[in-house]
Amino acid sequence: MIKEQKEIRFGVAGFPPAFFESRYKKKRENIFEWLNELNLDWIELQNTYGVKMKEEQAVLYRELAEKYKIGISLHAPYFITLASADDAIVQRSKERILQCFELAVRIGSKRIVFHPGHFPGKSEADRMDALKRIVDGLNSIKNKIPKGIYLYPETAGKHSQIGSVNDIIYICSRVEYTRPCIDVAHVHGFENGKLTTSESIIEILNLIEKELGRQYLEETHFHMYPVEIDRNGEKRHRAFEDRIENQQLELFSEVKENRYYPLAEHFVEAIKYKGVQPVIICEARDSQERGARMMKDLYLKKDGAEG
Numbered sequence: 001m002i003k004e005q006k007e008i009r010f011g012v013a014g015f016p017p018a019f020f021e022s023r024y025k026k027k028r029e030n031i032f033e034w035l036n037e038l039n040l041d042w043i044e045l046q047n048t049y050g051v052k053m054k055e056e057q058a059v060l061y062r063e064l065a066e067k068y069k070i071g072i073s074l075h076a077p078y079f080i081t082l083a084s085a086d087d088a089i090v091q092r093s094k095e096r097i098l099q100c101f102e103l104a105v106r107i108g109s110k111r112i113v114f115h116p117g118h119f120p121g122k123s124e125a126d127r128m129d130a131l132k133r134i135v136d137g138l139n140s141i142k143n144k145i146p147k148g149i150y151l152y153p154e155t156a157g158k159h160s161q162i163g164s165v166n167d168i169i170y171i172c173s174r175v176e177y178t179r180p181c182i183d184v185a186h187v188h189g190f191e192n193g194k195l196t197t198s199e200s201i202i203e204i205l206n207l208i209e210k211e212l213g214r215q216y217l218e219e220t221h222f223h224m225y226p227v228e229i230d231r232n233g234e235k236r237h238r239a240f241e242d243r244i245e246n247q248q249l250e251l252f253s254e255v256k257e258n259r260y261y262p263l264a265e266h267f268v269e270a271i272k273y274k275g276v277q278p279v280i281i282c283e284a285r286d287s288q289e290r291g292a293r294m295m296k297d298l299y300l301k302k303d304g305a306e307g
Contacts, residue, residue, distance in 0.1 A: 006277065007277050008271075008277040008278065008279075008280070008299060009041040009042045009071055009278075009279045009280065010040055010041055010042065010280050010282070010292045010293070010295055010296040010299075011035065011040055011041055011042025011043050011044065011070070011071065011279070011280070011281050011282070011292055012035070012040065012042070012043055012044070012281065012282055012288035012289050012292055013043075013044045013046065013075070013223070013281050013282065013283040013288055014043075014044070014045070014046045014288070015028065015031060016286070016287070016288040016289045017286050017287075018287075018289055018290075019031055019034055019289075022034060029057075029060055029061060029064055031043060032061070032064040032065055032067070032068040032070045033064070033068055035068070035070050035289075036068035036069065036070060038289055038293060039293070039296070040070075040289060040292050040293065040296070041069070041070060041071060042070060042071040042072070042073070042279055042280075042281065043065075043070060043071075043072055043073075044072075044073045044074070044075055044113065044281045045061075045072060045073070045074050045075065045107075046075045047074060047075060047076060047077055047100065047103075048075070048077060048078055049077060049078075050077055050096070051076075051077065051096065051099040051100055051102075051103050053103055053106075053107070055106065058103060058106040058107040059106065061107050061108075062106070062107050062108040065107075065108060066108070071109075071279065072107055072108060072109040073109055073110075073111035073112070073113060073152075073221065073279065073281070074100055074103060074104055074107070074109050074111070074112045074113070075112075075113045075114070076096060076097060076100045076112055076113065076114035076115075077096050078115060079093075079096075079117075080093040080096055080097060080114050080115065080117060081093055081117040081118065082094070082116065082117065082133060082134040082137035082138065083116065083117055083118070083119045083120070083130035083131075083133050083134050083162060084117075084120070084133075085120055090133075090137055093137070094137060094140070094141050097112075097114065097138075097141065097151065098141060098144055100112045100114075101144075101145060101146055101149055101151075104146070104149050105146055105149070109149070110148060110149050110150060111149075111150060111152055111179075111221055111279070112149065112150070112151050112152060113152045113154050113181050113221065114151060114152070114153060114154065115153075115154055115156065115161070115163065116134055116153050116154075116156070116161070116162035116163055116167065116171065117161065117162060118160055118161050118162070119160075119161070119162050127162065127167070130162055131162065131167060131170050131171065134153075134162065134171060135170075135171060135174045135175055138151070138171070138175045138177075138178065139174070139175055142175070142176065142177060145177045149177075150177055150178060150179045150219070151175075151177055151178045151179075152178065152179050152180065152181035152221045153167075153168050153171045153172065153178055153180070153181060154168070154181040154182075154183050154186070154223070155167075155168055155181065155182055155183045155186045155187050155190065156186055156190060156233075157183070157185065157186035157189040157190055157227065157233050157234025158189065158190070158232055158233040158234055159190065159232060159233050160232070163186065163190070164190055165182070165187060165204055165207060165208075168180050168181070168182070169207070169208065169211045169212060172212055172216060173211065173212060179216060179219045179220065179221065180208055180212070180216065180220045180221070181220070181221045181222075181223065182204065182208075182220055182221070182222050182223070183222075183223035183224075183283075184201065184204075184222060184223065184224045184225075184262050184267055185223065185224070185225050185226065185227035185234065185237070185262060185283070186223070186227075186233075186234060187204060188227055188229065188261055188262050189227055189229045189233040189234035189235075190233050190234075192229070192231075192233075193229055193261065195261055195262040195266070196261050196262075196263075196266075197266060198265075198266040198267075198269035198270045198273070200266075201262065201266055201267055201269075201270035202270045202273055202274065205217060205220075205270060205271070205274045205276070206274075208220060209274075217274070217276060218276055218277075218278075219278075220276070220278055221278065221279050221281070222267075222271075222278050222279065222280045222281065223280075223281050223282075223283050224262070224264070224267050224280055224281070224282060224283075224291075224295065225237055225238070225239075225240070225282055225283045225284035225285070225288075225291055226238040226239070226240055226242065226259070226260035226261060226262065226263070226284065227260060227261070227262075228260060236285070237283055237284065237285040238260040238284065238285050239284045239285045239286065239287040239290070239291070240264055240284055240287070240290070240291050240294055241287075241290075242260055242285070243258045243259060243260075244258040244259065244260060245258075264291070264294050264295050264298055265298055267280075267295070268295060268298040268299050271299075272299070280292070280295060282295065
């Protein structure tokens with residue numbers, strides 16, 4: 001199993017379009033060599049519609065990840081819904097989570113990211129009831145969780161979902177095998193476009209440290225990319241080079257320039273200020289590897305190193 005290094009890691013979500021345009025495109029297992037060639041450090045493998053990887057593929061991925069020094073995290077299926085009032089749906093959600101842990105053992109991963117999901121109702125009381133059901137569901141399977149592998153509940157981008165920063169802190173403070181996944185773009189959407197400075201991102205990091213402790217902040221997993229938003233929150237992922245054409249989007253921000261937020265430089269400034277060295281996954285639209293390299297170059301430049 002890969003040992004997580006005490007250094008900052010930058011990587012991609014899934015298989016970027018540029019991978020399939022490269023000379024490595026014929027075999028998906030070449031992603032590890034491709035990332036190494038780009039001087040990137042991580043891949044988050046998407047299990048969007050279920051955990052279906054064969055044993056031999058998992059073993060091959062683990063061997064190649066070790067060879068090329070690429071870390072692996074897994075993203076659990078999107079239809080996990082522990083907050084459902086339907087016991088059958090909750091049971092299937094638990095089974096999918098446990099399937100992810102089984103794959104994590106085989107593939108050599110220590111991190112599983114998942115969306116807590118939608119919740120029935122609209123009030124804050126409904127949200128709290130949903131959070132309690134999620135915590136109860138996760139704690140009901142804690143004796144089946146392998147030691148040293150953590151589940152990362154991810155912040156949500158829409159108001160109709162469980163996943164505010166406070167929701168994630170609530171779950172992580174009550175389920176021992178969980179750690180926070182902060183999707184910075186999701187927070188920006190959920191908070192109606194508030195992450196327009198490095199200080200606004202530092203506030204989130206400070207809150208995690210205050211409520212959960214420094215160790216949890218050190219182990220926080222990040223997704224980072226710019227996002228287009230509307231009145232419901234996240235609308236779509238954007239590339240860092242994209243520019244706003246619909247100026248109505250400025251209603252959600254005090255900033256008057258035509259860039260999509262959050263900005264890479266603000267995020268890098270924030271993690272440097274806090275002195276953390278996390279895993280950072282880029283989900284920029286059709287440009288994950290470019291966004292990851294941009295953030296790594298910014299980080300190294302601020303360290304006085306070459307990109």
